[in-house]
Amino acid sequence: MLDYMRETLELMQENLTRTILTLIGLVVGVAAIISIQVAAAGMAAAVNGAFRGININTFFLFPKSTQGSTQRANLGLSDLTLLERNVPGVETAIPFGQTRTIVSAGHQHVMLKFGGESYRRFSTAPVVAGHAISRTDVEQATPVCVLSSKAFSRLFPHAADPSTVLGQSVYVGPKRYVIVGVLGPATLSTASLGFDINNDVVIPYTTFYNDYQRGRPLFGIQVLGSRDATLATLEANSKRVLSQAHGGSIYQTFDFGFFTKQIDGFFGVVGTIVSAVGAISLLVAGIGIMNILFVSVSERTREIGIRRAIGASRATILIQFFVEAFVLAFSGSLVGMLAGLGIGELAQQLFIARISGTIAALPWMHAILLATLFATVVTLVFGTLPALRAASVDPIEALRYE
Amino acid sequence: MNDIAIDLQQIFKTYKSGSIEVQALRGVTLRIERGEYVAIMGPSGSGKSTLMNVIGCLDRPTSGNYHLDGIDLSALDDRALAKIRLEKLGFIFQGFNLLPRTDALKNVSLPLFYAKVSPRERRERARAALAEVGLADRGHHKPSELSGGQQQRVAIARALINNPAVLLADEPTGNLDSTTSEEILALFESLHRAGRTIVVVTHDEEVAERADRVVRLRDGLVLSDTPTARGHFSGGSIVPQEATPQS
């Protein structure tokens, strides 16, 4: 087998230009497929990473958007309790509400995202000083707040340590909130995907309701499910419970699956196009390889005859041509694979690393297996006919002297 | 052990091309003993090459029995026949038929490659075989860098490397001038003295004279089978055969 390979390599060297031209198609095809694989793997890792900033078992419930639907749906604080009590797996539900507003501390006035939070936290950012919003804070609607690391650094640019700001106050308009805790940075956040569900300054959602939402129906509800609950079930049950309470099923839900699906969908389309291009160049490449093998068979008819006369069986000739096809296909696949990994890596460095701050491990093993698989498939699909023709060469015809 | 190297009984070979049938061999019966040096002669189209192809297991007879070195070949499949060619037969052709892009050493060692001999042993044996035909210093020359006579000697070295029972040569000197032919014939003679069985197809009476025995074909039949002057000397026990009329 090794001898056949060595011989093939020698033949490839002798016909270097033709070999290279033949293999370009294969290289392009494999490179296209491999690079999109790497990029897609990186993107998937980035998307998953982004959602680690918030508890992934979160969904949002809104009245269906028809005119006056907010009024008709008439969601209120009692609905939060309703969901928490009557839908198994709901940990907590709070009014959906996020505003961009000027928050002041001393001489600093900063535009920040401001909203409510429960004692069961939606955010996964660690508490680095003080404590998070407590159950008592929620129950008594106390005027306290917790700062994100961003809010802390913007509002207190000179503070050495987050713990030094505990007990100090921030103002939103005339309202004053005492700082009880400071959060560290979330490892990753959806901000990198263009939206951020986490607020910079949070106060108990009851306080938020009292100060900003009282007297109006809720715009929507943000629900946190328990770790082992299935979102789809939670969402269905929540809609059912609310529909029973208010009459009429006019509620809709969204979760991060929606976003991930969008992104997956986009990559699905891009992936399909690139794979199609890859597949076409693979087909062209395969036909090229078949051609080079056919040429090789007819150029070497006499040689095949000699080999047969000397003692090579049909099977041996068949194997020899298969080995030749495989060596051709594998060298093309290998180069294509390396190029694909390089392009994929580059794409990650340029685009994906910016989003996620990380680079997915390159699927080397995957790629090598894939290259071998490509080579095998190409060999079997495009090498069989030439190999059979080589094996069927009649030694007497081939050796007849002219 | 059997003393008969080649035993052909009533060999027929019919070629069909469309509706036309060509009877290239029409009942050839021929025995060649071990160590014999036989020349096959006959006019063009008389079936010499066809007979050689049958003897060389490159072609199967349409009917008839063929034993090579005591083995009945009619029952063997392609793989087994390839093995016979590899182990029992050495071919020498008018056109030399060396691999053009491959140097002399590799050409000579090719049969050992198919015999699954290790690369190192292949090299050593090929070197020895080249030395035997007087080309020790031409191992790395490609066929195009060798003269006709030298190419034919490489081919002979290749034919001999597996130590075959029978050496088959179809017009081995057909492409060579008289001096080079003489070299090749001298080589055959020394091989014959060393005990090789040799079958040579030739148009040249002088070449045939060097053998022990001359078989003449006409229209696919053995016309005559006679010892040469040399054959009488060496005392080959040959029964001359009459041409068998066809049924």
Ligand SMILES: Nc1ncnc2c1ncn2[C@@H]1O[C@H](COP(=O)(O)OP(=O)(O)OP(=O)(O)O)[C@@H](O)[C@H]1O
């Ligand atoms: N493959 C074939 N198909 C059809 N007819 C064939 C084939 N091979 C040989 N023949 C015919 O068989 C007969 C014997 O041919 P063969 O080649 O054995 O002759 P030969 O004695 O070797 O002639 P030469 O001295 O010209 O080489 C010829 O009539 C030839 O035309």
Ligand SMILES: [Mg+2]
């Ligand atoms: Mg002939």
